Amino acid sequence: MGQYPCVSWLGQYPCESWLGQYPCVSWLGQYPCVSWLGQYSCLQAMRFAVAEINGNPDILSNVTLGFQAYDSCDVLQHDLKGALQVVTGYDRVIPNYRCAGDVSLSSIIGPSISTHSILVSQILRLYSYPLISHYATSPLLSNKREFPSFFRTVPSDMFQSKGLADLVLHLGWTWIGLLAVDDDYGQQGIQLVQQEIDSAGACVAFSENIVTSRPDRNAPHIVKVMKASTAKVVVIFANSVDLPPILEEMIKQNITRILIASDAWSTTTMASLKTFSAHLVGTIGIAFNSGTIPGLRAFLNTIHPSMTLGRYWIRIFWELTFSCKFIDDKNQTGYLSNSVKECSGSENLASVQNVYTDVSNLRTTYSVYTAVHAVTKALEDLKNCKYPQGSCPDIWNFQPWQLLYYLKKVRFKLEDGREVYFNKNGDPPAVYDIVNWQLSPNGGMQHVKVGSYDMAAPPGQVFTINISAIIWNSGERQVPISVCSQSCPPGFWKAARKGEPVCCFQCVPCPQGEIANQTDSFTCIKCPWDMWPNSEKTTCQPKPIEYLSYEDPLGTILASASAISSLVPVAILKIFIKFKTTPIVKANNYSLSCLLLVSLSFCFLCSLVFIGYPQPVNCLLRQVTFGMVFAICVSCILAKTILVVFAFMATKPGSNLKKWTNPHVSYVMVFICSLLQFILCITWLSIASPYPEQNIETQPRLIIIQCNEGSPTAFWCMLGYLGLLATISFVVAFLARRLPDSFNEAKFITFSMLSFLSVWVSFIPASVSAQGKYTVAMEIFAILASSWALVVCMFANKCFIILFRPNMNSREQLIKKGRGTPE
Structure with missing residues (x-):
């Protein structure tokens, strides 16, 4: 073999026949040929990489890189045996010895199965030989304490699992089924x-295992569970060989689901899966990042059955590719026994379009190519070592642990610009393609790249996907829905159902005063004190401000009524002034009547102070003004009532009450009664004066601008004092109602006080039940109603006589009815 470092290959690929290690072909009847063609191209990629390196004088100058290939048939025992033979250096296993002393073994590439890599790596760690896998993805292999000499050129399943989770969550699926093959690859991957x-808040509807020890892979039970679940999306962590039984059962039970593929089958080319094309359309998967190898296509077309190196495997490949048979040999494949077509060797490989010749999207092949270049870069760094004191290893005679040191620090770029390096766990940068299974125009299945998942990308660019490029199994472009419960719209919050996963919930409207401005809110947000939710409870809006304004229709009506009503006492006053010399005016105490009419006019006008924006001055004066003018008004009526009684009693023989009939007595009474009210109001303003406030308690939806009375007790005392004066007037007038007709004003006073008290007694419950501006409107109405009661009862009859029955307004008429009333 010569003096050169050797890269050994372990995998399900043909070995070179000259090594004396013959391939195992028993599995060809179980697995489709097209899959073998794809894996055979990986071996050719290794040959191409070695030839490329040896042909480049700038790489490992004066050093030739060689390789050995062993076919393990993906059998654990064969992988272990092949690894030990490589380490020993002969075609037999001699543990702890390296018999081929003239060849430096640099590293081993493979195996492809994680379980096999775990075992082989445990053995090779004893020798510190680097083991670089092109396909093993188990997260366990990232443990450098257990596997210090293991590297790989594909990402760990830890990244793939996160990518699969991010994929389903990005597409809005929160109710997901899980299927996993019952080996290390499936169980570890699906758990992640x-x-x-x-952790993202989504839920797993079911999780089932694909039992590899059973011929049907437990498919009937799995599909039954899938059919019973409402989950429309199923993540499958398995190998392509485990899928046909599941797909057959899905067809049998007539169900379709959106399948999410792990990297082990996301880009599979198994011929048997073409049978299920209709059910596999729309499948989305994460696949190893694809790459291109310039010149590989031409190199692949150079193989020919006449070649000595690997002739045995080339002839198998030739028979499978061209569906022919070499007559001079026994049928290599055992696959075309009924074929009459003879392989001539003149077939044109360049005209073939299959997985072997397709170099447009290389994945596993590119991983093998990368592994060879990684070893080469480590060898080159070792060769170029420049440590002082001669501590650098010899490229012709180095120990495995010395190369391991450089392999850990490898960092370089391939021709397509991709950077290659290993992290502290021996893992490469995690870069995946997101592929969508679509039917090609010729009816075949194609894997269309629709996005990428690059853990080394800047934040915000790690996960990218073009949803519009995805074709689903329904034929639509719109993303299907897979949720346990439909999303809660804004204005609702998600309330979990008892005993069910968090993804199964009911949508509950937000409470009063709270909003949810996002879909699927877990809680509602309370609006600020001066804001209130809109009708949909999605946004907080400023609360309407309410007060009885002049622009308000109700305020306009009350203000107009107050202004017009205040003119009535003024008109009556003019009548009284004009007819002040007439007996009926004199009989009713002209001076008190004028004071009463002026007070009544102010009673009507004081209601205007209650209308408009509650300013501090308005709040301070409106109740006091109301209390004082009504106190003067009722005091006048009380004085008139008592004067009537005194006048009648003074006419009796021997009475000493003549002096109490003087008009000045009535003025003193009015002054004293009004003074008491004035003292009460001043005390109120001094101790707890009214002030404007914003009331949000009465009606939470509104901000009611109102006057806080400061002291409710003082307010009711003021109102109660008016009630006391009115009650006394009512009682005295009621007792004097049967006096002679000349003094029949007592009857009118009785009715006026009865009406006055009735209005204000009714006001008490009405004011308690009213809210906001209507409370103010009720008080204004009570003011107007009680004022009108006094006007009508006290002056309507007198004005009628004065204006329309002047014959009754004479001294003679009064004498006929009794003795006159002193002026």
Whole structure:
């Protein structure tokens, strides 16, 4: 073999016949040929990489790189045997010895199965031989304490699992089924997927194992579970060989699901899967990042059955590719026994279009190519070592651990610009393609790249996908839905159902005063004190401000009524002034009547202070103004009532009450009664004066601008004092109602006070039940109603007589009815 470092290959690929290690071909009847063609191209990629390196004088100058190839048939025992033979250097196993002393063994590439890599790596660590796998993805192999000499050119399943979880979550699927093959690859990978899904808040509807020890792979039970579940998306962590039984059962039970493929089958070319094309359309998977190898296609076409090196495997490949048979040999494949076509060797390989010749999207092949270049770069770094004191290893005679040191530090770029290096765990940068299974125009299945998952990309660019390029199994472009419960729209929050996963929930409207401005909110947000949700409870809007304004229809009506009503006492006052010399005006105490009419006019006008924006001055004066003018008004009526009684009693023989009938007595009474109200109001303003406030408690949807009375007790005391004066007037007038007709004003006073008290007694419950501006409107209405009661009851009859029955407004008429009333 000569003096050169050797890269050994372990995998399910043909070995070179000159090594005396013959391939195992028993599996060809079990696995489709097209898959073998794809894997055979990986061996050719290794040959191409070695030839490329040896042909480049700038790489490992004066050193020739060689290789050995062993076919393990993906059998664990064969992988182990092949590894030990490579280490020993002969076609037999001699543990702890390297018999081929003239050849430096640099590293071993393979095996492809994670379980096999774990075992082989455990053995090779004893010798510190680097083991570089092109396909083993188990996260266990990232443990450098257990596997210090293991490297790989494909990412760990830890990254793939996260990528699969991110994929389903990015597409809005939160209710997902999981299927996994019952080996290290499937169980470890699916556990990581489930962890990522759970941590993201999504849910696993079911998780089932594909039992490889059973011929049907437990398909009837698995598909039954899939059919019973509402999950429309199923993540499958398995190998392509395990899928046909599952797909057959899905067809049998007439169900379709969106399948999410792990890297082990996301780009498979197994011929048997073409039978299920209709069910596999729309499948999305994560695949190893594809690459291109310039010149590989031409190199692949150079093989020919006449070649001595690897002739045995080339003839098998030739028979499978051209569906022919070499007559001079026994049928190599055992596959075309009924064929009459003879392989001539003149067939044109360049005209063939199959997996072997397709170099447009190389994945596993590119991984093998990368592994060879990684070893070469480590050898070159070892050769160019420049440590002082002669501590550098000899390229012609180095120990495995010395190359291992350089392999850990490898960092270089391939011709297509891709950077190659290993992290501290021996893993390469995690870069995946996201592929979608679509039918090609000729009816075949094609794997269309629709996105990428690059853990080395800048934040925000790690996960990219073109959803519009995806074709689903329904033939639509719109992303299907797979949820346990439909999304809660804004304005609702998700309430979990008891005993069910968090993805199964019911949508509950947000409570009063709270909003949810996003879909699928877990909680509602309380609006600020001055804002209130809209009708959909999706946004907070400023609360309407409410007060009784002049622009408000109700405020306009009340203001107009107050202004017009205030003119009525003024008109009556003019009548009284005009007819002040008439007996009926004199009989009703002209001076008190004028004061009463002025007070009543102000009673109507004081209601205007209650309308408009509650300013501090308005709040301070409106109740006090109301209390004072009504106190003067009721005091006048009380004085008139008592004066009537005194006048009648003074006419009795021997009465000493004549002096109490003087008009000045009535003025003193009005002054004293009004003074008490004035003192009460001043005390109120001094201790707890009213002030404007924003009320958000009465009606949470509104901000009611109102006057806080400061002291409710003072307010009700003021109102109660008015009630006391009115009650006294009512009682006295009621007792004097049967006096002679000349003094029949007592009857009108009785009715006026009865009406006055009725209005304000009714106001108490009405004001308690009213809210906001209607509370103010109720008080204005009470003011107007009670004022009108006094006007009508006290002056309507007198004005009627004065204006329309002047004959009754004479002294003679009054004498007929009784003795006159002193002026």
